Amino acid sequence: MSRLSLTLVVTLGVAVAGCDRSAPVEVQESGASAMATSEIDRTYAGELMPLLNVSDPAGRELNLGAKQGTPVLLNLWATWCAPCKKEMPLLDDLAAGYGDRLQVITVSQDMGGAEKVAAYFAENNFEYLEPWIDPQAELGSFYDNTPLPTTILYDSMGQEVWRVRGDYDWSSAEAREAIGEAVGE
Template identity: 50%
Template sequence: MLAGLSLALSACDSGAEAPGQEQADLAAQKASLSGEIDDSRAGDLMPAINVSDPDGKKINLGALQGQPVLLNLWATWCPPCKVEMPMLNALAAENSDSLRVIVVSQELSKPENVLAFFQQKQLDNLHPWMDPEGLIGKALGANVLPITVLYDASGREIWRVQGEYDWSSAETQEAIAAALAE
């Protein structure tokens, strides 16, 4: 629980948006996305941690070997996370044959918030996995949300992005294609 709280406090305001507080348009939001690809932890194994969906279905991340995985940790109260999710949904659709995109909410409670967000944003290429205890963030050494890690088919880290990132950019497509070609 403490790991999840530290994620919340270090990156995003976990409070509800005030009425009338509007997000800027998507183009302006994308322009402010400042995360960078970091390969300093390349070779680290994907944590073998169970995540569950709001219906109670579970998967163990360590058992996802066989296909490259892009693992994203996010929360509904994290503004950059909310900007990234539609881009990750599109990325999942565009790369469904070669890459599995797994998004794991770090919500401390209220799985209905995750489901409502998925419905509102029509995230039909993603599944609403949850890690309410923040175990994955702790295992990854994450101190911000969002954090996204690309793993190869054997479950070894290729690179990660801490903080917000434009998952729709040509640079992203090139970085993913290059990593998957190795």
């Protein structure tokens, strides 16, 4: 197989699957611009939010299972994942638009520690997102090592409504309509 063919196969694979945790960083970056928008998947509708703790760079903990009462949009991402980084400003805008009617929780799957995540948040000045971290990748295991980014919408009872694996346009009318299912719009 020629080098060009191999590069095209790898790029296409990343574009279809999102960021793969086991792939090298250079592969992650190369597929970003070719990434197609993913679709909403309702296969796991009704499943409960995991009772797992995540932490922030200051060591504060958040139990995801205790977030019932308000719908939650849970996003798994990493600083090395180009499609993830593309989504972060859109998720920050989404959080701003819904205010206290929707909790947007972004949880980094970076293994490198809090420093990378804190630096990324400081560099990007997100106003509504907090730098939650899952350094042991417990969420990744819970979601069967799904590709990054993966975003799951939970209703106010903590039950999954739908999920999206891969890059998604969170500013689209389709996204707002789908989120409306959980926030009552």
